[in-house]
Amino acid sequence: MSNTASTLFDKVWDAHVVRQIEDGPDVFFIDRHFIHEVTSPVAFLGLQARGIGVMFPEHTFATADHNTPTINQHLPVADPLSANQLLALEQNSAKYGISHWGLGNPKNGIVHVVGPENGITQPGMTIVCGDSHTSTHGAFGAIAFGIGTSEVEMVLSSQCIMQPKPKKMRINVNGVLGKAVTPKDVTLYIIAQLTTAGATGYFVEYAGDVFENMSMEGRMTVCNMSIEMGARGGMIAPDETTFNYIKGREKAPKGADWDTALAYWKTLKTDATASFDKEYNFNAADIEPMITYGTNPGMGMGISHLIPKAAELAGGVSTYEKSLKYMGFEEDEPMIGKKVDYVFIGSCTNGRIEDFRAFASIVKGRKKADHVTAWIVPGSHIVEAQIKEEGIFDILTEAGFQLRQPGCSACLAMNDDKIPAGKYAVSTSNRNFEGRQGPGSRTLLASPLMAAAAAVTGVVTDPRDLL
Amino acid sequence: MAYDKFTVLTSTAVPLPIENVDTDQIIPARFLKATERKNFGDNLFRDWRYNNDDSPKQDFVLNNSIYTGKILVGGRNFGSGSSREHAAWAIYDYGFRCVVSSFFADIFKGNSINIGILPVQVSEAFLEEIFRAIEADPATELTIDLAAQTITLNANGSQESFDINGYKKNNLINGFDDIDYLQAMKENIQSFAASKPIK
Structure with missing residues (x-):
C-alpha cells in the first residue's frame, strides 16, 4: 500500500501500466476502444500486411458517424468514397468479430454519444478512439483520449499503446452559474482563459461545485472540449450522478458485478493532499454566455x-x-x-x-x-x-x-x-x-x-x- | 507502414510563419475519405494552397518555387486540433521528414514520430532566427542530427539542442515501430489483462 497521495488521474493511469520503459513511454493498457469509418481502415490494412489479428475484439466497438448523411439514411450513400469507407468498417468489423453499429442500426450515432448511452463508458477505464474528442468519456472518471491510426492498429493488435504519462492540471470552478450559462459556456470560458494551447502536455481534472452540480450530459460537454485547449483529456471524479446515469444501461455491470464495480468506482477521487503540476481557480459568477x-x-x-x-x-x-x-x-x-x-x-x-x-x-x-x-x-x-x-x-x-x-x-x-x-x-x-x-x-x-x-x-x- | 530511417538531415526549409496551424488546415476533413494511405500529399494545406477552381494560390509558400526542402518550419502550436494521422501522412507524403516549431500539439507530435517525421521543438528566439534566415536567403540550409539531438543553421553555425525520449529516438534511427515492440510482449499483456480485477 502506497502512502503517497495520488490524484484521480494517477490512480487510473497507474492501474493500466503494463510496463514502464526507461527514458520512454509507458506500455499502456486500454479497456475500451471505439472505432469509426475514417481513422480505422488503414489500421486494418496494417494488420493484414503484418499478418496479425485483433487481440481482444470484445473490447472494440465500431460505429459509423463521421461520414454519414443526415437525411435519407435508408437510401444507399450517394458518394462512392463515403460508401466505400462505411463498407470497409462493416467488413473489417465482421472479419475480426467486432461489434458494429452501422448506418440504420438503432444503436447508431456519434461514437462519443453512443458509448456512454449504452453503458460502455465506465469510471476507472482507459478509453481511446481515433478521434480527439474521445476526451468526452472523461466525464465518467475514465482516462479517455484521442489517438492516431498507428495507435488504432496498436490497440487492435495488442490492446496497448505506448504513451508517456502527461503532466497533471486541475481546474476548479466554484460558485453559482448565472442565467443562461451552460456547461458549453463554462468550457469556452476556460479555454478563452487558458488559450488554445494552454493545457498542451497536461491531463486535466475538473473539480469544484460547478462540476459536482452538473449533469452527465454537461460534464461530457466540458470534458469533450478539453482537447481545444491542447489537453489530451479531461476528467471528473465519479459520484452519485455518474453511478445513477450508468445503472441499468445495456453494457453496465449487473448484479454482483455492479456491487464490485461500484465499490471500486467510489475509490476514484483525488486524495486531499495530492498535488498537481498546475492548478487554476475560476469563479462561476465571472462566466457569461x-x-x-x-x-x-x-x-x-x-x-x-x-x-x-x-x-x-x-x-x-x-x-x-x-x-x-x-x-x-x-x-x-x-x-x-x-x-x-x-x-x-x-x-x-x-x-x-x-x-x-x-x-x-x-x-x-x-x-x-x-x-x-x-x-x-x-x-x-x-x-x-x-x-x-x-x-x-x-x-x-x-x-x-x-x-x-x-x-x-x-x-x-x-x-x-x-x-x-x-x-x-x-x-x-x-x-x-x-x-x-x-x-x-x-x-x-x-x-x-x-x-x-x-x-x-x-x-x-x-x-x-x-x- | 515502414518509413525511412532518420539519422542526419541537411536540407533547405519551407517557412510557414503562422501560429496555431491546425490539422483542418494541414488536411481538410473532406479529403479523409480514402481507405488506403495514398496521395495525401496532394491535399496538404489544400485550402491555403488552392483556389476553389483548383488553381494554385500564388501567395502560398508551397506554390513558390524558391522554397523547397524536406523541412517544414511552422509557427507556435503547430498541429493543434484533430487526431487525424492523415495530417502527418500528408506532410510525409509531400516529402517533408522534419517539422520545426517552437511548440507542438500533443497528438500531432505523437502521430508524426509514429510515422517517421521528426518534430523538432526549438526556442521562440531560434525559430525567429530560422524564419529570418530563410527570408533573407531561401537557400538557407538546416542540419538536424537526431543522434546528437541538435539543429543547426548551417550558414552561421547557430545551434540548439532538442528533446526526444530515448525509446522513440532509437525507433526513428532504426526504422522500428511500436507494433513490433508490442507484438514481442503479448504474453505480458495477456497476463496483465487476466489479472485485472474489473475487465
Whole structure:
C-alpha cells in the first residue's frame, strides 16, 4: 500500500501500466476502444500486411458517424468514397468479430454519444478512439483520449499503446452559474482563459461545485472540449450522478458485478493532499454566455464584451489579424447583432438530449428566422427518439425547424452538411477553424441556448434576453 | 507502414510563419475519405494552397518555387486540433521528414514520430532566427542530427539542442515501430489483462 497521495488521474493511469520503459513511454493498457469509418481502415490494412489479428475484439466497438448523411439514411450513400469507407468498417468489423453499429442500426450515432448511452463508458477505464474528442468519456472518471491510426492498429493488435504519462492540471470552478450559462459556456470560458494551447502536455481534472452540480450530459460537454485547449483529456471524479446515469444501461455491470464495480468506482477521487503540476481557480459568477469570434476555440468572449484589440495581445498579432480578416470582423466591435446565416445544433459536444431541451426552451412559441438555415442533428437514434417522446420534435416543427438524422454532420462537414463560403454559422460544435464547417465557412461556437437565440432572431443574440 | 530511417538531415526549409496551424488546415476533413494511405500529399494545406477552381494560390509558400526542402518550419502550436494521422501522412507524403516549431500539439507530435517525421521543438528566439534566415536567403540550409539531438543553421553555425525520449529516438534511427515492440510482449499483456480485477 502506497502512502503517497495520488490524484484521480494517477490512480487510473497507474492501474493500466503494463510496463514502464526507461527514458520512454509507458506500455499502456486500454479497456475500451471505439472505432469509426475514417481513422480505422488503414489500421486494418496494417494488420493484414503484418499478418496479425485483433487481440481482444470484445473490447472494440465500431460505429459509423463521421461520414454519414443526415437525411435519407435508408437510401444507399450517394458518394462512392463515403460508401466505400462505411463498407470497409462493416467488413473489417465482421472479419475480426467486432461489434458494429452501422448506418440504420438503432444503436447508431456519434461514437462519443453512443458509448456512454449504452453503458460502455465506465469510471476507472482507459478509453481511446481515433478521434480527439474521445476526451468526452472523461466525464465518467475514465482516462479517455484521442489517438492516431498507428495507435488504432496498436490497440487492435495488442490492446496497448505506448504513451508517456502527461503532466497533471486541475481546474476548479466554484460558485453559482448565472442565467443562461451552460456547461458549453463554462468550457469556452476556460479555454478563452487558458488559450488554445494552454493545457498542451497536461491531463486535466475538473473539480469544484460547478462540476459536482452538473449533469452527465454537461460534464461530457466540458470534458469533450478539453482537447481545444491542447489537453489530451479531461476528467471528473465519479459520484452519485455518474453511478445513477450508468445503472441499468445495456453494457453496465449487473448484479454482483455492479456491487464490485461500484465499490471500486467510489475509490476514484483525488486524495486531499495530492498535488498537481498546475492548478487554476475560476469563479462561476465571472462566466457569461460565451461566443467565439475567431478561428480557434480560445478566441471566445462573453456575449456582452467587445472583440479584443490586437494591441492588447501578448503576441501573435499577425496570426490574430489574419483570423479576424477571415471572419470578416473588426477588433473592438460587439458580436451582438451580427447577421447569422446558419445554425447547427448537434455533434459530440452538444448533441445530447439536454442540449435539445435547452434549444427548445428558447424556440418554444417562436419561429425560425426566415433567412436562417438550421440543421438540427441528434447525436444518436436514442437521442432522436427522446426528442420525439418528450415533445421537443413538435416544438421544433411548430417553429419551422426540421429534425435530421444522427451523425457528426456539419461539425466537420465530411458529408454534404457544409456551410457555404463566407456564410456565418452559430454552431454548438467544438471547432471554429478556418473551413472546418466547409471551405470558407465562418463558425461562431456557442451553447445550444445561444444557437436557439440566433435561429429565431437571425442575428447573434444574448440568450438571456429571450428567457 | 515502414518509413525511412532518420539519422542526419541537411536540407533547405519551407517557412510557414503562422501560429496555431491546425490539422483542418494541414488536411481538410473532406479529403479523409480514402481507405488506403495514398496521395495525401496532394491535399496538404489544400485550402491555403488552392483556389476553389483548383488553381494554385500564388501567395502560398508551397506554390513558390524558391522554397523547397524536406523541412517544414511552422509557427507556435503547430498541429493543434484533430487526431487525424492523415495530417502527418500528408506532410510525409509531400516529402517533408522534419517539422520545426517552437511548440507542438500533443497528438500531432505523437502521430508524426509514429510515422517517421521528426518534430523538432526549438526556442521562440531560434525559430525567429530560422524564419529570418530563410527570408533573407531561401537557400538557407538546416542540419538536424537526431543522434546528437541538435539543429543547426548551417550558414552561421547557430545551434540548439532538442528533446526526444530515448525509446522513440532509437525507433526513428532504426526504422522500428511500436507494433513490433508490442507484438514481442503479448504474453505480458495477456497476463496483465487476466489479472485485472474489473475487465
